[in-house]
Amino acid sequence: MNWTVRLRERLFGLAPWDAARISDEWFRAHFDYAADVVHQWLAGSGLDVRTARLLNFGCGDGITDLALVLRHGATAIHGVDIRREYAKLPRIAREQLGMARIPAALTFETIAPGAPLAGRHAGVDGIMSWSTFEHVQREQLLPILRDLHACLRPGGVFFLQIEPLFYSPWGSHLRRYDEVPWHHLLVPEEELWRIIEAHQGPIAADEVDFGFADFGVEGYKRFVFKEYQQLNRLTADELVELCRQAGFAVLREQRGQVDLPLPPQLLQKYPESWLRNNEIFLLLGKA
Ligand SMILES: C[S@@+](CC[C@H](N)C(=O)[O-])C[C@H]1O[C@@H](n2cnc3c(N)ncnc32)[C@H](O)[C@@H]1O
Known part of the structure; x- marks a missing residue:
């Protein structure tokens, strides 16, 4: 209480x-x-x-x-x-x-x-x-x-x-998986997803929130990509x-x-x- x-x-x-x-x-x-x-x-x-x-x-x-x-x-x-x-x-x-x-x-x-x-x-x-x-x-x-x-x-x-x-270089919020600036404005969504799906290894520690553990490595990719798709x-x-x-x-x-x-x-x-x-x-x- x-x-x-x-x-x-x-x-x-x-x-x-x-x-x-x-x-x-x-x-x-x-x-x-x-x-x-x-x-x-x-x-x-x-x-x-x-x-x-x-x-x-x-x-x-x-x-x-x-x-x-x-x-x-x-x-x-x-x-x-x-x-x-x-x-x-x-x-x-x-x-x-x-x-x-x-x-x-x-x-x-x-x-x-x-x-x-x-x-x-x-x-x-x-x-x-x-x-x-x-x-x-x-x-x-x-x-x-x-x-x-x-x-x-x-x-x-x-x-x-x-x-x-x-519209900024990493405005997709996907930089933890893809460093290429403005990539989300340059390639189709399916290509972005393929890059994320194929990503191996650790992601920047200051970009890993406390939800990561709930999702696991692959689940977190799906979560972050959906967040990207829903950006206003x-x-x-x-x-x-x-x-x-x-x-x-x-x-x-x-x-x-x-x-x-x-x-x-x-x-x-x-x-x-x-x-x-x-x-x-x-x-x-x-x-
Ligand atoms: C990137 S997080 C930032 C969270 C926190 N401010 C921080 O700095 O860590 C965006 C937050 O906005 C929340 N959010 C999204 N839409 C919202 C809404 N309509 N009303 C309240 N919160 C919302 C999400 O659930 C999420 O926790």
């Missing part, structure tokens, strides 16, 4: 943890990098994460949320996701940090895709979303953004990140426009670019800005 953990924490503090035990690169990338970026953008907007009520849309395994509590002093983060990867967090925290129980500051919820949240989560101070909006079905983007806008209190902020964007192919401009339509003001924006030679045939089909833009960071506000 969350209240017993809260009481125990009030009396004895958080369970001890030790970052020197971290051995998993996926864990490290979220515990350090992702959490630091989220914190920087939220705190940079003037939000005090130590007192704010936060919502993480598409929280995945919750590692970033855990780091925001442990490393940045957050005290209330509610993670929502359509999958239940966060159920692994107690085990992951035990293995990677030697932490006996996860903080009571963290709560999680499984939702149906597009299920409205504002009825139950109104008045939050800050929202974050990391590498999630490229996975949301197109027709659900605007309703979800409107709903998140309704969750936020006036003056609240929403930090949204996407990387890699679809959103561009940065489209995202910004949808956020505005949902009622958000863009308070700050940063786009990442990839500096690689472009295949000439792609330049005939797509704007160069789409092909180079691999990342977007957005800080959105509610008036």
Whole structure:
């Protein structure tokens, strides 16, 4: 029960943890990098994460949320996701940090895709979303953004990140199997699948999430390829426009670019800005 953990924490503090035990690169990338970026953008907007009520849309395994509590002093983060990867967090925290129980500051919820949240989560101070909006079905983007806008209190902020964007060199999210830049825009889908199917040997450690073990080597290939097929192919401009339509003001924006030679045939089909833009960071506000 969350209240017993809260009481125990009030009396004895958080369970001890030790970052020197971290051995998993996926864990490290979220515990350090992702959490630091989220914190920087939220705190940079003037939000005090130590007192704010936060919502993480598409929280995945919750590692970033855990780091925001442990490393940045957050005290209330509610993670929502359509999958239940966060159920692994107690085990992951035990293995990677030697932490006996996860903080009571963290709560999680499984939702149906597009299920409205504002009825139950109104008045939050800050929202974050990391590498999630490229996975949301197109027709659900605007309703979800409107709903998140309704969750936020006036003056609240929403930090949204996407990387890699679809038209960028590894926008397929398949780089762990195929290093060729823009390959997904150059060859038919069947050829991409053949490359993935034929892949042997280890994949980059920071790209192997904690779901890998559930799927096994071949199952993970099928899972990742299906994820690729379901990407919504959103561009940065489209995202910004949808956020505005949902009622958000863009308070700050940063786009990442990839500096690689472009295949000439792609330049005939797509704007160069789409092909180079691999990342977007957005800080959105509610008036
Ligand atoms: C690439 S993962 C990122 C997870 C986490 N933010 C992280 O950084 O590890 C994308 C996440 O978005 C979630 N997702 C996709 N569509 C969603 C939706 N409509 N509502 C909520 N979560 C969604 C997926 O289940 C998945 O956990």
